Amino acid sequence: MNMKEVVLRLENVYKTYHSGEVETRALRGITLEIYKGSFLSIVGPSGSGKSTLLNIMGLLDFPEKGKVFIEDKDITTLDLDELAKIRGKKIGFVFQQFNLIQHLTILENVTLPMLFQNVSEIEAQKRAKELLRMVGLEEKVLRRPYQLSGGEQQRVAIARALANDPSIILADEPTGNLDSKTGKMIMEIFKHLHQDKKRTIVVVTHDSYIASYGEQKIIIQDGRIISNHQTRKEYIS
């Protein structure tokens, strides 16, 4: 595995929120490289800027200052349509709230990102079924999200994140709405994706146990990285 291939790079990224009089400096100079095949945990207390960072990494939001590169492409030069295309193709999101579309079936939810990339409907469905089988939901493809448990919904979300075979998977507190047993099960899926499928994964969490699944851990506080170190693999299991 070529560990030195950079999938995503942030260069001195700043982000400030303005709401009325109040200014929140959510990110203050983040520089970060994510290598292909790595599993990164980002930890930090609530309000430290983790979600903001993840959104910028996932092209959902723009830095106020600094640069973002995806596979060496500077995304600050792209227009909204190009961003949407790259986001759909290269990034796979997993959210704390699962964020499935409630009135679509599980299968349709997983199919949709591929349709946005102009994959044919037949092909997209075929792949969606494979992915759902991988997360153990092949029996429930025609159910709707509200008919599933939280753990199952998150598995659907993971399948959806993998739909377009993205370069990187970004998970924001993926276990935040789950009990610890189910959370562990979800983390096992990420571990499997990383170890066996060589996926690049970033997980944001405030839970240090969940963070321990990563092979690299970044601690963020008040919008700054205060620690960045490699954890040893043996740590995990």
Added chain:
Amino acid sequence: MKITLLLKIALKNLRTRRLRSWLTILGIVIGVFLVITLLSLSEGVKENINHQLRSLGKDIIFVMPGEESNLFASMVAGSKLEEEDVKIVERNKGVDNIVPMTYGGGVMRYKGEAKQVFLVGLPIKKSLEILKEYHGWDLKCGDWPDPFKREIIVGSQIEKDLFKNDIKVGESASINGVKVRIVGILNSLGSKRDDSAVYVDENLYWQITGTRTKEPNMLLVKVKDGYDPDKVAQKIKQDLEERTKRRRGSEKGKVMVLTSEKMGDIAENILGTIQAAIIAFASISILVGGIGIMNTMFTSVRERIREIGIMKAIGATNNTISLIFLLEAGMIGLIGGIGGTVFGISFAKIIEIYFRNHPTFHLKAYLSWKIILFGLIFSFILGCLSGYLPARSAAKLRATEALRRFE
């Protein structure tokens, strides 16, 4: 993303909010229904009148008092031509035959029952040829009246509908107190007014109404073969105007001279204006339907903010998002349009069938592919237009905001 897929998504969304979708669609259905019904019926009326006027043939000229620009008002005003006018028309080389028509109200008494009737006086014997050829005159039973006896014929509606006792040929009656004999009944002439009239020879008309001066309400002029009706009409008009000028100070108004073709044009014009007004009013209800769509779509965008955020996060472009909402609004419009068209056509047809059994008034619902296509395309575009602003507001939502709002 392919448009068929977007359509599928849009339809799915509509089905998710079924009741609201149907109610919004209903708003469009009502509007389109109104427009289609009124359009097809008024077009039918137009065709009908047009047909009647044009069937008169090209070589007939109407001469009557009044002004062209005010045709209908002049027709009901009841003013009369002067005897001198009639003579001027008679003198024209291009004129083959003239039917002076005089009309007004009268009271007819039949078997002890008195009723108001429309009384028409004309030189029946002399005009019979023209009346048969151009006006569709034909006897259902009986004979044509003898101008020297007090004989009358009646329109087909009078026969059965007017009096308690059916009219029978040979029976006697009285009009304005003058004793007459009914000698014939006409076949339907295709208009209610003509069919519910009583026809008498002009001499008898003067007697009944007690007028001395023979001033007809209008002249039906047949142009000689080989003469151009337009030119003849023009010449008649010129001569009549010259006379008016010579009699300076006269209170008498203008006289119009119209070929049947011109008459058709004018009628068509007037009906067209009326039609346009009707459609304009009906369109207001469509507009209201459009506002309904806009309202529904704005509500829908607000409810689906999270969904929009999700779609953006998984790679939907702004265009895709706005297309989904646009198509949704367009579908509401189109489905409403289809519904309205179907109901509109059915209703117009029902009215047509109702009038089919009516003895005199024939109303054909006029339905063309143009009207239907117009209805459908119009309502789809209306939907899209109404959906434009909501769709744009959906597309402009920032993904992070959209996802965050529910955290």
